[in-house]
Amino acid sequence: MCLAAGAAFAQDEAAEGETEQAAVTEATASPLSEDIEDLKKAALELNRDLLILEEELLFPANTQMVVFLSMDVGQFFTLDSVKLKIDDQVVASHLYTERENDALIRGGIQRLYIGNVKTGDHEITAVFTGKGPDSRDYKRAATMVVEKDDDPKMLELRIRDATSNMQPEFDIKEWEL
Structure with a gap:
C-alpha cells in the first residue's frame, strides 16, 4: 500500500517536472523560433530577388521574348x-x-518559352498535336510574323473551341505591354 502511494506521488512529481520543463522550453524556444521564422522569410525573399535578378541578366528586356x-x-x-x-x-x-x-x-497559363531574340522580324510557328473531335488524331499549326523591337515581346499561343463549326481554333496573340 505504501509502495503504491509512493509510486503515485513519484508520478505526480514527474508530471509537474515535465510541465515546468515544457513551460521553460516554450519560453526560451519562442524567441528562437521567431528568429528562425524571420530567417526563413529573409532567405525566401533573397531567393526570389536572386531569381528575378538572374532572369534580368540572362534575358535583358531589349532582347527578351516570352x-x-x-x-x-x-x-x-x-x-x-x-x-x-x-x-x-x-x-x-x-x-x-x-x-x-x-x-x-481551368484557366491556367503555361510559360512555354523565354529567351533572347534579336531585333527585327521573326516568324513564330506553333505546331499543336492532340485528339480532335470524335477522338481523331489532330495536328495543326499557327504562324505569325512579329517585329521585335527594344521592348520585351510577349506572345500567347491560344487554343479555343469554335462552337460554330465544332472545331478547335489555334492562333497567336501578341500582348500589349
Missing part, C-alpha cells in the same frame, strides 16, 4: 504536345499530361 500557352474550354481538343519554332528553329516543345490539360482548361 511565349505562353492557354486553352479555352477544351471540349473539341485534347492537347498531347506543342512544338514552338522561331525562324524555323525549334526552341521549345512540351508533352502534356492529363493533369496539365485539366489545369489549362
